[in-house]
Every structure is written in C-alpha cells, then in structure tokens.
Amino acid sequence: MDRTDVLIVGAGPAGLSAAAETTRHGIDTVLVDSRPLAGGQFYARGAATIDGLPEQLLEGLDQGHLELRLGTDVWGVFPDEVVSLTREERSELIAYRVLVIATGAMERPQPFPGWELPGVMAAGAAQLLVKDSAAIPRGRVVVAGTGPFLLPVAAELLAAGADVGALVEAAPRRRLARLLPALIADQARGREAISYLRALRAVDKRFGARIQAAKPGVLVLSNGEELGWDVLCVGHGFVPRLQLARLAGLDVDEGRIGVASDLRTSRAGIYAAGEVTGVGGASLAAVEGRIAGLAIARDFGGWRRSSSTQFRRALARRRRLQAFARMLSSTYSAFGALELATPETVLCRCEGVTLAQVQAAAGFWMPGEGARAAKALLRCGMGPCQGELCLETVSAAVGGGHAARWSQPRVRPPIAPVSVAELAALAHERAPAGTEPAQ
Known part of the structure; x- marks a missing residue:
C-alpha cells in the first residue's frame, strides 16, 4: 500500500493551487483526478499541457514532490486514513496524513418536461465535447436556462462552428444591470463579459423567459414563445459535488461542506477547497486551494518567512471573491428543485x-x-x-x-464503478479497517 503526506482529490483550480503550496513547502503530495488531463473544466479550454498539467500552472508546482494520478477515481474513504482508488480496472489503497477534497461542482439538476429527450444536454457537457473531442453539435443549437455560464458556452460553441440560433436567459435585463458597477470595477471580468457579448452579437437573445417544456424540435418558453431546436443545451447553475464528502462523514450544511476559515472540515486531517465549500468560480476556488495548502504547510511546520503574509492576503482575497459570488447568486436566482417540473416530469x-x-x-x-x-x-x-x-x-x-x-440514503463505497475482480485483488494488499465509511 502506497503512502503520502497529502492526498488531494480533484485537479481543478483548487486542487492544483493546494498542490502548488504543499509541494513548494517540500511536502510529498499525490494529486488525483478522474479526467485524463489536469485543470478541471475551467482549464480545459484548449490549454497547452506538459505531462498532463496546464502549462500556465506549472510554475508554482515543485514536481519533485508531486505525484500526479490522472484518469483515476476515488471509490472509498476508510477510518484509518486510507483511500481506495481505481484506474484502468485496477484498484489500490493509499494511506495519507492529510486529505484535501477539491472535487468541484456539477451542473444543477433542474427537471423540466422533456429534459430527458434525445438532443437535450447540459451546457457544460456541450462545452466539454467541443473542448475535449472537437465534437460540434449539428443543426440549430439553443442555449437556455440561467446563469453567467451560458455566455461562454454559447460563445465557444459559436466559435467552434456550431449554429447557435438563440440564447435564452431567465433573468430579466434589469436584474442583470445590477452587475454593471462590479464589472466596471473589475476590469478583467468586464473585458471577459464584453468579449462574450461581442461574439454573440448576431445571436437571437431572450431575457426574462424560463423553460416551460421541451418537445421534439420545439422549446416552449414561459412567455408563450416557441423556438425550434435540434440540440438544446441547458444550464441552471452549479452545485457542489458532495459524494466523497458524505462518504467521508463530513458535515454538509445547506448543500456545501462546512469549513473553518483555514478550510479545515469537521473531521481532523481533512480539508476542503473550491466549489465543494460553495460555488463561486475558478478564481475563488484557486484562492481556497492556496489557503488550504498554506494551512497544511503550517501544520507540517514548513512555513517560510513570507508564508504568513501570503496566508493573510489569500484570506482577504477570498472574502472579496465571496462577496462577488454572492452578488452573482442573487442576480441569477436559482429555481426551486421542482419549480419547472410537472407531475409527468x-x-x-x-x-x-x-x-x-x-x-x-x-x-x-x-x-x-x-x-x-x-x-x-x-x-x-x-x-x-x-x-x-x-x-x-x-x-x-x-x-x-x-x-x-427528509432522511437521505447513506453514501457507501464504492462511489465509482469497480469490478469484483478488483475487490478480490485488494485482498493481497492490506484490507482497510471496517467496511463502512468514515464517521
């Protein structure tokens, strides 16, 4: 069984930033991600990679203290600081001193009539198809739902050659206008928003209209309009990905992992960083990863002269980014879990x-x-x-x-597909103590 000082699950902005700090402080770190390339969905935008890592992030990593395991799923967390991994139909155990959960977010499931039809897909799935496989949707594409994520998805689909026929945003224009002062103050975000709007200037746009139903080839909106579609890309925001946190027995409050200011969780030896502590975007996730990495380095007694200052600055930046995230959340109000559903949904x-x-x-x-x-x-x-x-x-x-x-089903291992043969092979290693998830 392998052992490491720090095991980080999730190689997106949060996980990579945490790894940059732990390795920079000389702490041996294993970074695990289910995707074949590191960077998460944010850095999957055609970024150049070296040994599976986004080139722009290599500068902060001490690769001498880093072991990168891509295409690897975590399927179990056990009481004696042991995690079970699977890759290419082979499972193994790895012991850790500190675990960082940085599994990111997934698109919010928002049931509506027809969301299971062929051709209806999550906006993020469409984006990944373009980024990872250069698979361009055929026919008329409609991007609909609510949230700032719709803009880059529509722009990237259009740039890839897709026929984006319409963009439907449930938030009304007057509510979106609340964001103008913040976008003016933050020039980088403002330029990004302008670039998307310019790219989409010829695309038909609808504001203040929600999805009422999807029928084969026809999207019915709440204002009575009907739009034709061949591919319908739907997005209603994001929610933290919490299966691993629940498996580890962490406190989950209001749909996010509860953490202290230094991102410690309710269980000793486990930190959480990024979207799992609350959805706020890639910049906030990266800052949280840095905070977690610095806090771990402090616990290991490896802080340098500048580490304390860097830690305080990261905490201050986190507060600013959280304020912006709260403003976005109030502008793009999420629907209730069943708000768009009918009895037949x-x-x-x-x-x-x-x-x-x-x-x-x-x-x-x-x-x-x-x-x-x-x-x-x-x-x-x-x-x-x-x-x-x-x-x-x-x-x-x-x-x-x-x-x-209401009571919810208990999460039990395995949370990723594993074969009986894999489990049998683990008998030749040391079996983890107990068969239940850590509490």
Missing part, C-alpha cells in the same frame, strides 16, 4: 421515475422517511449516477419542496 432519469410516481408512493413509507424509501420502493438513486443527479429533487418531491426535512 421524470425526476430519476436512470430509472425513469416521474414526480407523480414519487408523490403517489409517499403514502407507503413511514413518517420521517423520504429518499431512502423512494430508493427502496422505486429504485431512485440505484442507476448509474447513484443518486447524484436525483437525490435532491426526489427528496424535495417527498418533503413538500424541502429536501432537508
């Missing part, structure tokens, strides 16, 4: 379970139960996504719109 796409089916089955389970019972009776959360895409919406369906009121 599919909530669990893996198992094809509708909102009406979940509500009808509610009479069969005991008071206080919820998503656990829906899983047992309807198989919600038992498909390939293991509840990652439907857990909150199913919980809301049985909780009167309030997912937190």
Whole structure:
C-alpha cells in the first residue's frame, strides 16, 4: 500500500493551487483526478499541457514532490486514513496524513418536461465535447436556462462552428444591470463579459423567459414563445459535488461542506477547497486551494518567512471573491428543485421515475422517511449516477419542496464503478479497517 503526506482529490483550480503550496513547502503530495488531463473544466479550454498539467500552472508546482494520478477515481474513504482508488480496472489503497477534497461542482439538476429527450444536454457537457473531442453539435443549437455560464458556452460553441440560433436567459435585463458597477470595477471580468457579448452579437437573445417544456424540435418558453431546436443545451447553475464528502462523514450544511476559515472540515486531517465549500468560480476556488495548502504547510511546520503574509492576503482575497459570488447568486436566482417540473416530469432519469410516481408512493413509507424509501420502493438513486443527479429533487418531491426535512440514503463505497475482480485483488494488499465509511 502506497503512502503520502497529502492526498488531494480533484485537479481543478483548487486542487492544483493546494498542490502548488504543499509541494513548494517540500511536502510529498499525490494529486488525483478522474479526467485524463489536469485543470478541471475551467482549464480545459484548449490549454497547452506538459505531462498532463496546464502549462500556465506549472510554475508554482515543485514536481519533485508531486505525484500526479490522472484518469483515476476515488471509490472509498476508510477510518484509518486510507483511500481506495481505481484506474484502468485496477484498484489500490493509499494511506495519507492529510486529505484535501477539491472535487468541484456539477451542473444543477433542474427537471423540466422533456429534459430527458434525445438532443437535450447540459451546457457544460456541450462545452466539454467541443473542448475535449472537437465534437460540434449539428443543426440549430439553443442555449437556455440561467446563469453567467451560458455566455461562454454559447460563445465557444459559436466559435467552434456550431449554429447557435438563440440564447435564452431567465433573468430579466434589469436584474442583470445590477452587475454593471462590479464589472466596471473589475476590469478583467468586464473585458471577459464584453468579449462574450461581442461574439454573440448576431445571436437571437431572450431575457426574462424560463423553460416551460421541451418537445421534439420545439422549446416552449414561459412567455408563450416557441423556438425550434435540434440540440438544446441547458444550464441552471452549479452545485457542489458532495459524494466523497458524505462518504467521508463530513458535515454538509445547506448543500456545501462546512469549513473553518483555514478550510479545515469537521473531521481532523481533512480539508476542503473550491466549489465543494460553495460555488463561486475558478478564481475563488484557486484562492481556497492556496489557503488550504498554506494551512497544511503550517501544520507540517514548513512555513517560510513570507508564508504568513501570503496566508493573510489569500484570506482577504477570498472574502472579496465571496462577496462577488454572492452578488452573482442573487442576480441569477436559482429555481426551486421542482419549480419547472410537472407531475409527468421524470425526476430519476436512470430509472425513469416521474414526480407523480414519487408523490403517489409517499403514502407507503413511514413518517420521517423520504429518499431512502423512494430508493427502496422505486429504485431512485440505484442507476448509474447513484443518486447524484436525483437525490435532491426526489427528496424535495417527498418533503413538500424541502429536501432537508427528509432522511437521505447513506453514501457507501464504492462511489465509482469497480469490478469484483478488483475487490478480490485488494485482498493481497492490506484490507482497510471496517467496511463502512468514515464517521
């Protein structure tokens, strides 16, 4: 079984920044990510890479203290500071002194009538297809939903040669105008926004209209308009990716990992950084990664003369970026989990379970139960996504719109696909103590 001082899960802006600080302070670090290239979705924009790392981030990393494991999934966290990994159908165990969870965010699941139709995809998925595979959607593309992410997605699709026919933003123009003072004050962000708007100047735009339903070839908006589409790219913001945090038994409050100011979690020896502590963008994630890395270096007794000053500056920058993130969140208000759904809307796409089916089955389970019972009776959360895409919406369906009121299924390993042969092979290593997740 391998051992390391620091194990970082997630090689996006937060994970890379944390690794830069730990390795710079001479701490042996293993950086793990499921993608074949480091950088996360943010740095996947055609960036030049060296040994799997974005070229612009190499300067801060001491590669002599870094081991990079790409294309690798974490499927278990166990009580004795041991994590199980899988890569190319081979599992292994690695022991750590400090674990950093920087697994980022995923697009918010927002069920609406027709979201399971062929040709409907997440906006981020469309972006990744262009970035990673140069796969350009054919036919008329409509980008719809809400949030600042729609602009770069539409612009990148257009630049790649896609026929972007319309951009539909649910937020009204007058609400978006609130962002102008902040964009003027932050010239870099302002220039970025202007570049997207210029790129999309010829694209038909709709503001203040939400998705009502998607039908084959027709998108129905809340204002009664109908738009033709061949590919519908939908985005309604992001939510933290929390499966690993729940598996590790961390405190999760209001859909994010609870952390102290130095990004320690509720469990000793585990830090969290980036979107898992609250969605705020790549710059905030990178700053949080730096804070976590510096805090770990302090714990290891490796601070240099300038480390304390760098730590204080990073904390101050984090506060400024959090303020901007809160302003964005209030401008692009997220919809309720079921706000766009009708009784016939599919909530669990893996198992094809509708909102009406979940509500009808509610009479069969005991008071206080919820998503656990829906899983047992309807198989919600038992498909390939293991509840990652439907857990909150199913919980809301049985909780009167309030997912937190209802008990949720416990996350157990493996949280990534592993074969029986892989598990059997682990018997030749040291089996982790206990079979339940760490508490």
